[in-house]
Amino acid sequence: MMKNGFLFFIGLLAAFAFGWGGIALGSHKQLGALTPYYDDGERPCGPRPARLRRPRLRGLSHAASAPSGLRLR
């Protein structure tokens, strides 16, 4: 096997597949389909990067300071 290039590469691929399939895919198969649990009382523990923050709509910000009768729905 060590002299046969083709078999050697098959062995290398098998070694990779053995570890990846056993650990990464195995745990994903077991846990990946579980429903995520969200704690409503939990807030992010740090500031989010600026590009991920949701931009504030100009109309809504004006609406917040406008009289209640003129607020956008």
Added chain:
Amino acid sequence: MSSPSTNAEVTAADTTGRGPLLLLLASGLVWLVVSGILALSASIQLHSPSFLADCEWFTHGRLVALAESSFIYGWAANVGLGLALWVLGRLGGAPLRALNWAVVGTLFWNAALTLGLIGIATGDATSFSFLELPRYVQPLMVVAYVAIGVSGILAWNGRRTDGTYASQWYAVAALFLFPWLLIAAQSMLLWTPVRGVVAAVVDGWYVQSVLSLWLAPLALAGAYYVVPKVTGKALPSYEFAPLAFWTLLFVGGMTGGRHLIGGPVPAWVPTLANAACCMMLFHYFVVALNLRVVFSTGGTALRFISFGFVAYLLGSVLDAITSFRGAALVTQFTYFATAQQQLALYGGISMMLFGTLYFAVPRLTGKSWASGALVRGHTVLAILGLVVLIVSLAIGGLAQGHALNENASFADIASRTQTWLLGATVGQALLLLGNLLLLVNFARSVCSSCCSSAPSEVPFRQPSAMEAHAS
């Protein structure tokens, strides 16, 4: 005109691959110094938190990620790849091919790494250990790596010798497996991320696979090549080497779950890692049988390789011990784990790479190292710095672990570990100084070989007859 001894030692693989291989080695040494500066800064912050605290680019978390990424993907990758190509070219019996690809790949690899480090400093790092580089540089790194590695695969497929050697197996495995590892980890963690705790399991698998399936084979490829060359002896118990090789590849990646003991992961993950750590002792036992002749002869290359060999074995025993839950109760999430990582990355892998580097560079340049004093200085500082660093972190980690189990206050834990963290900083400073000496010596050696075509009188001390004993 070359002397006979030089002709005997410098092969066609050396002369044709000189430029591209020296480019890889030079890149690696520059990154080694850069990572040393970053690691020293991060170490200082552990006992002097105000150091660089006002600079957003160099907060502690970013500095640690920068140091780790530049060490693994800068130093270990460049030098490991360069030495693996060199070993494959020499043992293949033919000049290396596709070296233009290797040069382009090296340039793009280092450009992507530079961009990635800037990304980490500016806050684009991912949260995954060993995979902190931002996602936008990751595809480029895969392509660049393949461009470098193709030369080694061609050397393996086009070899003109009947038999194959352990150093070739390890080198080809490292070249071939890393792109698969990187693509699999990227796809599961960055592109289509798995959810919740599975991400930690996948990252644990990736970290351990990088160590066991990529960096350790790169280091062992050099050690298996240099040791019989320098000692002039065939490796003992060589018939067991294939078993050790396949044990490392099949079982090595399974040991990553030991970092997740006590975490919210399925119990089989750390248990499997525990069993795999014990099975890996067979690999280390065979490597110990094969390479035990390293202690029979002196010389700079063997001094580094023997130190790396001992650190590699010691690290394996510590991994096996700390994979048990009883030991992990004290050592997990402490500086002891950092000491183990340094023992593997610096003590085992880097020291073996240093040894191979000291053997390879004179053959690539056709001249001996420019300064014996700088070689001795680097040897002393590297060994001393590493011992101080690892012992300090290990003792500090044990003190930290016991204090955590006693529910001591944060201030109490900090005061108990401060002395040992100062020791770790001294160790990092010694290592940085030693690595600077190596870089200067390397630059002088390459410059002197470029400026003068006449070979030195006694470039190598090994007779060419020892070529026959190469593994």
